Amino acid sequence: MGVEQLNPLEELRRRERQQALVAELGRSALTGTELPELFDEALAAAADGLAGARVEFCEPTPETTEPLITERELAAPIRGPERPLTVLAAHSTEEQPFSPDDGLFLRALANLLAIAAGREHADERRRASEASLGLLAEAGHMLASTLDYQETLVSLAKLVVPSLADWFIVDVVDDEGQLQRVAVTAADPGKQELLEELALNYPPRPGSRQPAGLALERGATVHFPAFTPEELRETTYDDRHYEIMVALAPHSAIAVPLVAHDRTLGALTFAWSESARTYGDSDLTLAEEVARRAALAIDNARLYRAEQAARDRTTFLGEASNLLAGSLDYTETLASVARLAVPRMADWCLFYMLSEEGRIERVAVEHGGGRQDVVRAILAGHELKPDAPSGVPSVIRTGRSELHSDATPVSLASDVDQPEELAAALAEVEVHSTMCVPLIARGRTLGALLLVSAESARRFSEQDLALAEELASRAALAVDNSRLYREVEERAEAAHALATVADGVIFIDRQGTIRVWNAAAEMITGIPASSVRGRGASELFPGWEQIAEAVPANTPAQAPTASPRTMPVTIYGRELWLSISRVASAEGVVFAFRDVTEDQRLEQLKSDFVATVSHELRTPLAAVYGAAVTLADRDLSGRPDLQRALIAQIVDQTERLTSIVSDILLTSELEAGRFRLTPGEIDPVAVARAAVEAARLRLPDGAEIEFDASPGAGTVETDAGRLRQVLDNLIENAVKYAPGGGRTTVHVAAEETLVRFTIADSGVGIPAAELERIFEKFYRLDPEHTRGVAGTGLGLYVCKELVERMNGRVSVESAVGRGSTFTVELPRR
Numbered sequence: 001m002g003v004e005q006l007n008p009l010e011e012l013r014r015r016e017r018q019q020a021l022v023a024e025l026g027r028s029a030l031t032g033t034e035l036p037e038l039f040d041e042a043l044a045a046a047a048d049g050l051a052g053a054r055v056e057f058c059e060p061t062p063e064t065t066e067p068l069i070t071e072r073e074l075a076a077p078i079r080g081p082e083r084p085l086t087v088l089a090a091h092s093t094e095e096q097p098f099s100p101d102d103g104l105f106l107r108a109l110a111n112l113l114a115i116a117a118g119r120e121h122a123d124e125r126r127r128a129s130e131a132s133l134g135l136l137a138e139a140g141h142m143l144a145s146t147l148d149y150q151e152t153l154v155s156l157a158k159l160v161v162p163s164l165a166d167w168f169i170v171d172v173v174d175d176e177g178q179l180q181r182v183a184v185t186a187a188d189p190g191k192q193e194l195l196e197e198l199a200l201n202y203p204p205r206p207g208s209r210q211p212a213g214l215a216l217e218r219g220a221t222v223h224f225p226a227f228t229p230e231e232l233r234e235t236t237y238d239d240r241h242y243e244i245m246v247a248l249a250p251h252s253a254i255a256v257p258l259v260a261h262d263r264t265l266g267a268l269t270f271a272w273s274e275s276a277r278t279y280g281d282s283d284l285t286l287a288e289e290v291a292r293r294a295a296l297a298i299d300n301a302r303l304y305r306a307e308q309a310a311r312d313r314t315t316f317l318g319e320a321s322n323l324l325a326g327s328l329d330y331t332e333t334l335a336s337v338a339r340l341a342v343p344r345m346a347d348w349c350l351f352y353m354l355s356e357e358g359r360i361e362r363v364a365v366e367h368g369g370g371r372q373d374v375v376r377a378i379l380a381g382h383e384l385k386p387d388a389p390s391g392v393p394s395v396i397r398t399g400r401s402e403l404h405s406d407a408t409p410v411s412l413a414s415d416v417d418q419p420e421e422l423a424a425a426l427a428e429v430e431v432h433s434t435m436c437v438p439l440i441a442r443g444r445t446l447g448a449l450l451l452v453s454a455e456s457a458r459r460f461s462e463q464d465l466a467l468a469e470e471l472a473s474r475a476a477l478a479v480d481n482s483r484l485y486r487e488v489e490e491r492a493e494a495a496h497a498l499a500t501v502a503d504g505v506i507f508i509d510r511q512g513t514i515r516v517w518n519a520a521a522e523m524i525t526g527i528p529a530s531s532v533r534g535r536g537a538s539e540l541f542p543g544w545e546q547i548a549e550a551v552p553a554n555t556p557a558q559a560p561t562a563s564p565r566t567m568p569v570t571i572y573g574r575e576l577w578l579s580i581s582r583v584a585s586a587e588g589v590v591f592a593f594r595d596v597t598e599d600q601r602l603e604q605l606k607s608d609f610v611a612t613v614s615h616e617l618r619t620p621l622a623a624v625y626g627a628a629v630t631l632a633d634r635d636l637s638g639r640p641d642l643q644r645a646l647i648a649q650i651v652d653q654t655e656r657l658t659s660i661v662s663d664i665l666l667t668s669e670l671e672a673g674r675f676r677l678t679p680g681e682i683d684p685v686a687v688a689r690a691a692v693e694a695a696r697l698r699l700p701d702g703a704e705i706e707f708d709a710s711p712g713a714g715t716v717e718t719d720a721g722r723l724r725q726v727l728d729n730l731i732e733n734a735v736k737y738a739p740g741g742g743r744t745t746v747h748v749a750a751e752e753t754l755v756r757f758t759i760a761d762s763g764v765g766i767p768a769a770e771l772e773r774i775f776e777k778f779y780r781l782d783p784e785h786t787r788g789v790a791g792t793g794l795g796l797y798v799c800k801e802l803v804e805r806m807n808g809r810v811s812v813e814s815a816v817g818r819g820s821t822f823t824v825e826l827p828r829r
C-alpha cells in the first residue's frame with residue numbers, strides 16, 4: 001500500500017477522472033483516429049490519469065510481456081497478433097505511489113490501443129474491433145452513469161447478450177463475503193429459466209468447479225475455447241447440475257474475475273451456445289475490459305455507499321449528540337435518543353441504567369413503528385437476572401458488547417427470570433438480530449443500550465455494532481455529565497445550607513486537617529474560616545482529639561442515636577460552652593456545635609440565685625422568729641419601748657420578705673409573659689415623694705435622703721403601683737450600696753414630652769465593665785466590691801422590665817467609689 005493513502009473521496013475522484021480518460025480514448029478510437037495520433041493521446045491520457053508520474057512507451061522485453069503493477073512501476077503491454085507491439089510504462093514519484101487501480105487504468109489504455117491496432121489488419125478483424133470498441137464505449141458509459149451497481153449490472157448483461165455471449169452471468173461478493181448472483185441473462189428465453197435455477201441451486205464459490213469459481217480462485221481469466229461433454233461434467237456438482245448445463249449447452253466460455261482495488265469482487269461468465277461461436281484471444285481482451293469497467297463500477301458504488309453510510313452515521317451521531325447535549329434530565333434525553341435510533345438503526349431501541357443500589361432498570365423503550373407500548377407490555381414483569389451469562393446484565397458486568405447477527409426470541413429472552421415465558425411472548429413479534437453495548441463513561445459502566453431488529457428483518461453487522469458503540473459512548477457521556485451536574489448542584493445546595501445554618505459546622509479530614517469551617521463556626525468562635533481551613537486541628541485546638549472522644553459519634557445518613565454533649569472548650573484563651581455533636585465517617589469527622597455559653601451562665605446564675613435567696617430569706621425570717629419568740633415568752637408589759645421595737649422589727653422584716661417574694665413572683669410573671677400593667681393618670685411627684693417618705697422610715701444610721709421636684713410636673717399615664725415599685729427599688733439600692741451611710745438625692749424633673757426621675761447616691765459605685773450587666777436577671781457584683789451587701793440580683797432586672805413596659809428607659813452612670821446615678825425616663829403619653 002502507498003505511503004500516502006488517499007481518502008475515499010479523493011480516490012473516487014481520481015478514479016472518475018481515469019474512467020473519463022479511458023472513455024475519451026475509446027471514443028477517439030471509435031471515430032477512426034489514426035493510430036500514431038491515438039498512441040499520442042493514450043500517452044497524454046496516462047500522464048493525466050496518473051498525475052505526477054512519468055509515462056512512456058518502451059520496447060517490449062521478456063519481462064514486460066506480462067502486465068506489471070508495483071508502487072513504483074506500472075507496465076501494460078499492448079498485445080499484437082503474436083507478440084506485444086510496445087509497452088505503456090509509468091514511473092511514480094516518491095510522494096505518490098501507484099495503487100492497483102492505477103495499474104488497471106494503464107491496462108485499460110493499453111487494451112484500447114491493442115483493439116484499435118487490430119483494426120489495421122484484415123476487414124473481418126476490423127469489423128470485430130469496431131464492434132468491440134462500440135460495446136466498450138457503451139458499457140463504459142452505462143457503468144459510469146449510476147452508482148446503483150445492481151441495476152447497472154442487469155443492463156450490462158443485456159448489452160453483452162447477444163453481441164458477446166448467448167448467455168451471461170454476473171456474480172458479486174456481498175458485504176458479508178457471500179457470492180450473490182446478481183444478473184443472469186440468456187438470449188433464448190428457455191435458457192433464462194435454467195440460468196435462474198442454476199443461480200439458485202448451484203452458486204459458484206471460490207474453488208468450486210464452475211468457470212466463475214475457478215476465476216475467483218485464480219484471480220485470473222479462465223478460457224474454455226470449446227467444451228467436450230467430459231469437460232462440461234467436470235464443471236458440475238451433481239447430475240441435476242450437469243443436466244442444466246447440458247441444456248444450457250455452452251459451446252465456448254470465458255470467466256473473468258472482477259478485480260478492483262486489489263480485491264476480488266466477483267466474476268463475469270460469458271458463454272456462446274446456440275450460435276456455436278468460440279472465444280478467441282481478442283475476445284479475452286474485450287471480456288477483461290468489460291470486467292474491469294464492471295469491477296470499477298461496483299467498487300465505486302460501494303465506496304459511494306460506504307461514504308454515504310459514513311455520512312448518514314455522522315449526521316445521525318450529530319443529531320444524537322445535539323439531543324444529548326440539550327437537556328440534563330437524562331431519562332428524558334435517553335428516551336429521545338431512543339426515538340431517534342428507531343427505525344434508522346433498529347426496530348426497537350432500549351436503554352438500561354444501573355441504579356445506585358446496583359439494580360438494572362429499563363429507562364427507555366422505543367419502537368420504530370410506534371408500537372413501544374406493545375414492546376413494553378411484552379417486557380414488563382420480566383426482571384433481568386443479574387448473573388445472566390449473556391444479554392444486558394452480562395454486557396453491564398463485563399463492559400463488553402454483544403452482537404447476535406442471527407438472533408431469536410429465545411436468545412433475546414435469555415437474560416430474564418422466566419426466559420421461556422418471555423420467549424413465547426416475543427414469538428408474536430419478529431426478532432432477527434440484536435446488539436447490546438455498554439454505556440461507559442470515565443471507566444465506569446452506567447448501563448447498556450439494546451438494539452433489536454424485528455419486522456425490518458435487518459441483519460446487524462460489525463459496522464452497525466461500531467455505530468451503536470459510538471452512540472452508547474456519547475449517551476454515557478451525557479448521562480455522566482448530567483449526574484455530575486446534579487452532584488455539583490447538590491453540593492452547592494449543601495454549601496448554601498452550611499453557610500446559612502445557625503450551628504457551627506466543621507469538618508476535619510482523616511489527616512486531621514480542617515476542611516470545612518462554616519459561617520456560624522466563624523461567628524461562634526470568632527475565628528475566620530480563611531485562617532483555619534487547611535490547617536491542622538491539633539495546632540489550633542490542642543486536645544481536640546480528647547474532645548472528639550468525649551462526644552459520642554453518630555453514623556452518617558442514619559438517625560442520630562447519640563445526643564450532643566455540652567462542654568467547655570477553650571479557643572484562643574476564651575472559654576466557650578459548646579453543645580457538640582459528632583458524625584464520624586471514613587472521610588473524617590464532622591462536628592456540629594452551638595454556643596450555649598449564655599445558657600450555661602444563666603444556669604450558673606440560677607444555682608447561685610437559689611443559694612442567695614435562701615440566705616436572703618433566712619436572715620429576715622430569723623429576725624422575725626427571734627422577735628416573735630421574745631414577745632411570746634417574756635413578759636414585756638413593763639417595757640413598752642422594747643415591745644414596740646420588736647413589733648417594728650417584725651413589720652420591717654416581713655416587708656423585706658414580702659418584697660423579695662414579690663420580686664421573685666414578678667420575675668416569673670414577666671418570664672411567662674403573664675404580666676399586665678394597670679395604667680391610670682398619676683402625679684409623678686406624689687409617687688416619688690411617697691417612696692422617699694417610706695424609705696426615710698427605714699433609714700439606717702448615717703443615711704439621709706433628699707428630695708426635690710421641678711414645679712408643674714403635670715401628670716403621666718402609667719401604672720402608679722409599678723412606678724412606685726421601681727422607685728422603691730432604686731432608692732433601696734442607693735441606700736443599701738452606701739454601707740456605713742451616705743446621701744441619696746431623688747429628683748423629679750418635668751420636660752415637655754417626658755418625666756425624669758434621678759436617684760443619685762454616694763455609695764460604692766459600679767465598675768464601667770459591669771454597667772450593662774447589672775440589669776440582667778440574677779446578676780450581682782462581686783460581694784468583695786459591695787462589701788457583702790445582700791440581695792437577690794432581681795431588683796434591677798425587674799426595674800428595667802417594668803420601665804420598658806411603660807415605654808420608658810432606665811440607665812445608669814457610675815464610677816467606682818464615686819457613687820451611682822440611676823435615671824428613669826417615662827413618656828407623658
Ligand code: ADP
Binds near residue numbers: 791819
Ligand atoms: P441586688 O438584690 O443584689 O441589689 P439588683 O438587681 O438590685 O440586685 O442589683 C444588681 C447589682 O447591681 C447589685 O448586686 C449591685 O452589685 C449593683 N448595684 C445596684 N445598685 C447599685 C448602686 N446604687 N450602687 C452600687 N451598686 C449597685
